[in-house]
Amino acid sequence: MxxxxxxxxxxxxxxxxxxxxxxxxxxxxxxxxxxxxxxxxxxxxxxxxxxxxxxxxxTGHTKKLACLIQAHEQPLHSEVEKQTGSTPPSYDITVFDSESMSWDRIDSVPEYSSGLPLFCQLTSSEGKLVVMGGWDPASYEPLTAVFVYDFRTNVWRRGKDMPEKRSFFATGSGQGLIYVAGGHDENKNALKTAWAYDPKSDEWTVLAPMSQERDECEGVVVNGEFWVVSGYATERQGNFDGSAEVLNIGSGQWRRVEGVWEAGRCPRSCVDIRENGEVVDPGLRIGVCSVGVGSRNLVTGSEYEGGPYGFYLVDNEEGQNRKMRKISNVPDGFSGFVQSGCCVEI
Incomplete structure (x- = not known):
């Protein structure tokens, strides 16, 4: 119009x-x-x-930013993985502009002013951020809550709850919808079910299930397809699969792709998929998060256990060798561990 x-x-x-x-x-x-x-x-x-x-x-006048679920302070990686023993870190949403190299934070979710739910998922759609799921920071109970932040109004609103309780699931966004698949339920049973959420209508729609259960899988949307990479079945706890399942958003049909990931290795926040379907390893090994922002990727993590936690930019233009360039001037307060992230176009 x-x-x-x-x-x-x-x-x-x-x-x-x-x-x-x-x-x-x-x-x-x-x-x-x-x-x-x-x-x-x-x-x-x-x-x-x-x-x-x-x-x-x-008309090309929007801007792409990286939004990160980031700890206030940088915890040890084992604390992030296990969340046992000491008090868990508190997380907020950081906004990073790779053009101006500026860092900022958006207002806290009103219901979680002291920190986001642990392990919640962050996606975006049409200039909006969507936070869903995770564990209650006090009780560790899995949540179905959905919160939507609109950059046009700078206001959070409560969305319609997820239809099922699930943790460590794959997410992706495309064509105005948020896609959810896999993970595990409140009884630690791996899931193969999938749903789509429309932030505009605030409605959930059930999708065809995947061919197998995929707990701790990783998701991304590329070229009209929702990729769900790796994961494992209930009886194969921690035995990560090397395959992926790919949902054609137009037809609603899944297909299976073999050998796209290193079998036995967790893909959480490590998956970068090119437009030709090539799955790329960003090169880091510990606490990795990779967020595509236009022609670049923001990659965070450590090269080895106990190594320094760093922030890097990787060029993705045709012909580039994908060499990581370290961001050396990260301001105070923005060097904490990044749990997950997404790109938002505002």
Missing amino acids: DILSHSEFVELIPGLPSELGLECLTRLPHSAHRVALRVCTQWRNLLQSDEFYSHRKK
Whole structure:
């Protein structure tokens, strides 16, 4: 729909034709939107509309950022893996801009102001962040809660709960939907079920199940396909499979792909898939998280057990050798362990 067909969006900037006024606001950087929202009701309604977001995306004026679930302080990797013994670390959402090399945090989820649920999943869709699942930080009980953060309004809202309790599941986003598959239930039984969540309608839709159970699998959407990599069945605890299952989003059908991952190795937050379907190992071994941000990947982790925790950028353009460049000027307060992350386009 043409934005200017709305009768409320006329003479957006006094003295300029509506088309020029729209183009001026389209080029306004997102960092200035908080101020622009307070200029007038017409600007606020425009900047917060789905049509304006689609227009900015179509004309190439959106920006891709890495959003990270990050610990306040950097814990030992064993604490992150096991969450036993001492008090677990507290997590917030960090926003990293790989162009300006700037770091920031967004407001806490109102129901979890002291820290996000442990092991919750973070995805994005159409300029919104979606936080789902995880364990209650106090009781360690698995949660079905869903929270949606809209960068256009800078406000969290409670979404419709997940249909099933599950932990350590695969997620991915594409075509306005969030995809969920695998993991395990509250009784530690591995799952092969899958669902899709629409943040706009706030509804869940059941998908065809995978061919096998996949606990602790990793997910990503590439070229209209939802890849669920590795994982293991209930009776094969910790014995990670080397295969993947791939959902064709258009047809809703799964296919199995063999030999895409190193059998026996956990894929959690380590999977990077090229557009040709090649699964790439980012090169680190401990506490790894890889987030694709446009033509780059932000990769975090350590090269060996007990090694220094680092932040790296990897170029993904055709012909690049994928050499990791360490980010040496990470500001104080943003060097903590990264549990997981995603790219958001705002």
